[in-house]
Amino acid sequence: MIKQLFALAGVVVAANVIAHQFAHQQNLSESPPVVTQSVMPQAPANNTPNKVAEPLRLKIQLNSRKVTLYQGETVIKSYPIAVGRPGWETPTGNFRVGQMLKNPTWISPLTDETVPxxxxxxxxxxxxxxFWSDGRNSIGFHGTPNAETVGTAASHGCIRMYNKDVEELFSQVSLGTPVTVVE
Structure with missing residues (x-):
């Protein structure tokens, strides 16, 4: 039994020597480092918690001829628009942005003429x-070469905007952005 105790003590001493040599080779100290600064994350200076940004949404008001971009309930910006003329009224309801294109080709809903x-x-x-389609025709926001029509009921149901405004709106929304159209 005494031989076994001496053997066990020898193993412990050998393990201690090996660990010490390894720590020395790796430039490690035998004792843990002393922390002299706080390692807790600092709260923001204004002590307001981080919030997830609320989603963007669009609301078209046909009678007042404007579209408003909201983030949650906060108004980001409103833009003047042209809406559908009699016989080509802009549909009301809840929709989502389903297509976004730069330099879109136009196909006339009357003649099928195309303009690249x-x-x-x-x-x-x-x-x-x-934001709307019946499979053949589509309705959405777009610019116009006829800026004087913005603010009127002049389109085939689409939302005409000043070119600079639709470019700005294009950079802010994405596929799936909700679109509500009300009278």
């Missing part, structure tokens, strides 16, 4: 934000 994207006479301008 980027063409100066393209009635869609340079940006398209689609």
């Amino acid at each position: 994207g980027g063409h100066p006479e393209n009635p869609l301008g340079s940006y398209w934000i689609g």
